[in-house]
Amino acid sequence: MNENFQNVHIIAIGGAVMSSLAIALQNKGLKITGSDDKIYDPSLSALKSNKLLPGSEGWDESNITEDLDAVIVGMHAKADNPELIKAQNLGLKILSYPEFIRSQSENKQRIVIAGSHGKTTITSMIVHVLQYWNKPCDYLLGAKIKGLDNTIQLSDAPVIVIEGDEYLSSPIDPSPKFLKYDHHIALISGTEWDHINVFPTMESYVEQFEKLADSSPKAGSLIYCEDDRMAVLIGSKERDDVKAIPYKAPKYTVKDGQFLLHGNIPLKVFGKHNMQNLEGARKVLDLIGITDEQFYEAIPSYEGAEKRNNLVKANDSTALYSDFAHAPSKLKATIHAVKELHPNRKLTACFELHTFSSLNKDFLPHYENKMAKADEAIVYYNPSTLASKNNDMTLTEHELQSFFGRDNLLVFTDKAALQQHLTSKNWTNADLLMMSSGNFGGLDMNQLANQIID
Known part of the structure; x- marks a missing residue:
């Protein structure tokens, strides 16, 4: 490793990759500090257990000192971040995380x-x-x-x-x-x-x-x-x-x-x-x-990546899978995979619109026919997520049915209503696939699995 970097500060340490990088560098003996305005699990728990969790949330110029060998800045930070500006004013070595990985x-x-x-x-x-x-x-x-x-x-x-x-x-x-x-x-x-x-x-x-x-x-x-x-x-x-x-x-x-x-x-x-x-x-x-x-x-x-084709619970006639699928190609591939695994079972596929792209009407037509292999197709979105990513846009059930090319597409915007629909179904000889880069408004996947499998 590059021995010139011994004292490193990470701006936006709460990201999945940035928190892992902080832990990896500390494990190599480097002195690591970091900051972020929001940190969630699993990064929060990982940083805390490695004694790397910042003492408070937010940005603080005093974190940036002349004795730092490098400052690594993540995409969650903005160009006007006060810590980044101070590092620039001090003439410190500033790297993105891929540049830092390359240096090592x-x-x-x-x-x-x-x-x-x-x-x-x-x-x-x-x-x-x-x-x-x-x-x-x-x-x-x-x-x-x-x-x-x-x-x-x-x-x-x-x-x-x-x-x-x-x-x-x-x-x-x-x-x-x-x-x-x-x-x-x-x-x-x-x-x-x-x-x-x-x-x-x-x-x-x-x-x-x-x-x-x-x-x-x-x-x-x-x-x-x-x-x-x-x-x-x-x-x-x-x-x-x-x-x-x-x-x-x-x-x-x-x-x-x-x-x-x-x-x-x-x-x-x-x-x-x-x-x-x-x-x-x-x-x-x-x-x-x-x-x-x-x-x-x-x-x-090889068991696979977490959140990819993850079997939550199963019995002899029913299984619940969760997957990180969010892009159109991933959606189609994951649905095909579960259907190929159990071709004689009915498949209910439920997809959450969560990313910036998936909540954009210019992009939504790319989902056309991507859920065609599912026996029942459901789309869920959280109105607060839509407001935060596209606050001037509305989505109707008819529009989503048109975008997905499926007149019988079911659309839910309420987590409780979605859960009620799923738990009221007969799951004999049927599978459920839940796909999202979010969390369906906080839906407890294990609880859902227990309800439909038991």
Whole structure:
């Protein structure tokens, strides 16, 4: 690691990645302080247990002193943040978190996993296989993974596997995070328009992935999913001395509610999209010395990322799954996965509109037919969330039915009414899938599972 950074302050320490970074750096012996105006669980509990929770919420210029070696600023902060302005006035070293990660991985082989979907899963699959075979690696993940204490590890390992986010690096640096890492190997799982608040057109969004591919170094490798049209257009472009490697879903079968890779390798994950993710991970691992035999021995014990295809509760005829799905492609893939797992059960799919994009009428038409495989489709949104993200917009049931291309779409704006509807149904030989990057207005998923399963 870079020994020049020993005393570091983190502005916006409460974010999922920023709190994990703070813990990782403290574990390496650095002196870490931080600030934020709002901190929620699980970051709050993690910071508190590691004695990194700020004494009070808010920004305080006195946190910024001349003896700091670096200030790391997260996207939650604004350009006029008083701590950031003071750091600028003092001439301190100011870095976004991807710039800091790059500074700590100078002598490592850097692998960046990018895409509108699947990047958390592919990154964690790679890390899982490497750890299974006791191969040292560092990593940066955007979500909690079963079996890993922290989502970031920085050590003297020769390889770092990074979940590459296309979103802006910091409030003073509008370039995508994944361009900061100077990758040797990059993977693009697919591109579907997202983050319309910063990428107002599909073209401007896809352009970021083209920049990532074009920044591949000589003798580098670019892996791309050939099941995704835009990934193929980007990945198959001729680039001097860059190895282009396509991948697609391998052969698999489904038997008794379990996915079998190549017919005989049992998996704990399910869905065609996860088969694609698995193959992408295998292609990356092949480039760094993991054989197919090693991969197929390790991957059956991979349990997946938290909040992705999460089984809340099940019995012999009913299961409740929760998933982080929010983008149109993720919504469709998750519904297809559960339906493929239990094809003879009725599926009720419930989706919460929660992100800025999903609560925007210019973007909502992209959800058309994405819930077509569900036997019953439900959309929920919290009016207060809509007001906070698009305060001049209203949504009617008819409009949402039109956007989703489904006349029988049910729409709820009240958590209690949604829960009443779900608990009043007959769940014999039926599954429930709850999809959101939010929490359905505070709906207790375990309580719901107990109500419908019991």
